[in-house]
Amino acid sequence: MSGLDVALGLLKIAATVFPPLAEWLASVIASTPASSPHASLAAQVREILPVNASIHAAVRELEKEQGR
Amino acid sequence: MRARSALLFAAVGIVALVLGMLLLDGCRVFESSVPREAARAAVLTTSEGVRLASDACAAHALATHDLELARKCARAYDGARLSLVTVAAGVDAWDTADRGDLTCAIRTASSELGLIARELEAKGGRVPPIVVDSFRLVAELAPCVPADTATAYPGGAR
Numbered sequence: 185m186s187g188l189d190v191a192l193g194l195l196k197i198a199a200t201v202f203p204p205l206a207e208w209l210a211s212v213i214a215s216t217p218a219s220s221p222h223a224s225l226a227a228q229v230r231e232i233l234p235v236n237a238s239i240h241a242a243v244r245e246l247e248k249e250q251g252r
Numbered sequence: 253m254r255a256r257s258a259l260l261f262a263a264v265g266i267v268a269l270v271l272g273m274l275l276l277d278g279c280r281v282f283e284s285s286v287p288r289e290a291a292r293a294a295v296l297t298t299s300e301g302v303r304l305a306s307d308a309c310a311a312h313a314l315a316t317h318d319l320e321l322a323r324k325c326a327r328a329y330d331g332a333r334l335s336l337v338t339v340a341a342g343v344d345a346w347d348t349a350d351r352g353d354l355t356c357a358i359r360t361a362s363s364e365l366g367l368i369a370r371e372l373e374a375k376g377g378r379v380p381p382i383v384v385d386s387f388r389l390v391a392e393l394a395p396c397v398p399a400d401t402a403t404a405y406p407g408g409a410r
Contacts, residue, residue, distance in 0.1 A: 225292055226340040232299040233333040239326045242310035246319040 286393055288346045291354065294386075294393045295340050298361050301386035302332045305368045305379060312377035324371050332364035355393075362390045 309325035335357040342349035342357070365386060369379045
């Protein structure tokens with residue numbers, strides 16, 4: 185069960201018991217940083233720029249082709 | 253009379269010293285006012301620029317069987333990647349990061365991107381527009397940057 189599932193469960197219970205509490209919970213959840221890898225900019229950059237990129241593959245292919 | 257001259261010299265000296273310090277520290281003065289979202293945007297745009305430029309370089313090097321071009325782009329890619337990951341980690345820890353180091357790192361990444369663009373263009377390849385956008389964005393973030401990027405890749409200058 186993910187954090188989102190727990191949050192949604194809490195919201196459902198709160199909405200039935202006390203609607204203003206549901207609103208407050210929703211605002212708290214909205215202001216909490218997501219736990220996905222994109223929460224970190226460094227992780228996002230690593231995803232955009234992998235260690236082994238197409239340029240490294242091109243170097244390997246050309247080295248093989250030219251026997252170097 | 254001699255005392256007045258000495259006083260005048262001292263005053264001129266102090267003013268020159270203050271102006272010199274401001275000039276040398278101009279970048280840092282600006283850095284302190286850079287909002288986090290601007291730094292984040294510059295990092296993401298530069299990262300995308302490096303990715304697209306290196307992909308274009310790889311395609312062009314393979315098409316023209318140019319190993320030296322591929323090697324130069326790969327070296328620049330590695331340098332830019334390292335710098336961008338450093339800056340990104342700094343943006344993640346914005347409150348405690350040394351913003352002077354961040355500017356140096358983004359400047360390095362921008363220079364490496366300029367290198368890829370220059371090499372690619374010199375060999376007849378097409379430089380993606382995001383590369384120029386990235387130079388301009390980084391120049392807005394840190395005014396000391398254009399001098400490096402503009403010489404590395406003339407298309408980066410406005």
